[in-house]
């Protein structure tokens with residue numbers, strides 16, 4: 001099959017199928033991500049958005065099809081090999097270690113590529129984290145935990161980020177801050193796949209949106225969605 005892609009394409013997903021044990025949850029996903037863009041995967045609960053990120057990262061082991069990243073096939077690669085290619089995953093549950101402090105949480109993952117942000121740069125970008133550097137994970141607010149989870153992957157040098165619902169459960173003012181952060185990362189050349197159910201937030205940051213239903217892509221929108229398209233998106237999301 002000839003794959004016709006945008007010249008600036010970073011990641012191409014073709015006919016991706018994925019399983020948890022015997023249960024198939026990804027049923028032939030097709031989409032691509034361009035270098036330097038923010039792409040959202042939108043969809044209702046259980047649509048298969050998180051599973052798609054987990055399949056790209058190699059956390060979901062049983063998967064078939066093609067995940068081509070900068071001309072390299074990842075479908076048979078293991079999680080540590082995929083991480084070394086420069087892809088990082090920030091899970092919905094944030095995975096902050098409760099008994100470690102902010103600095104320890106930040107420095108736990110290894111630096112995998114050159115060009116990652118230094119501790120000083122990170123503390124400058126996230127002043128809250130600097131103020132709370134010695135606080136344990138359990139003492140952080142939801143917003144601080146989310147910032148820490150993102151800061152932690154920026155330190156590794158990865159420049160292709162998979163972010164699972166960073167806005168979830170956070171106050172609007174913090175969601176706005178996260179939106180500003182994502183825009184800054186985009187300006188610095190990062191490429192981001194964002195899983196979201198918060199359409200307002202997704203719309204404020206992303207270049208394109210892919211709608212997922214039953215483990216498949218059912219529609220795609222660009223950032224300049226028309227009013228008709230907005231009502232279509234809202235129908236998909238049931239809002």
Ligand SMILES: Nc1ncnc2c1ncn2[C@@H]1O[C@H](COP(=O)(O)OP(=O)(O)OP(=O)(O)O)[C@@H](O)[C@H]1O
Nearest residue numbers: 020023025043044045046047048049050051052197
């Ligand atoms: N660890 C797992 N084992 C078995 N089935 C799972 C597992 N995680 C998710 N699923 C199932 O896979 C399907 C897709 O779930 P997924 O979490 O990818 O959806 P989602 O679109 O990210 O929704 P949500 O926002 O609710 O997480 C659902 O039917 C879900 O029940």
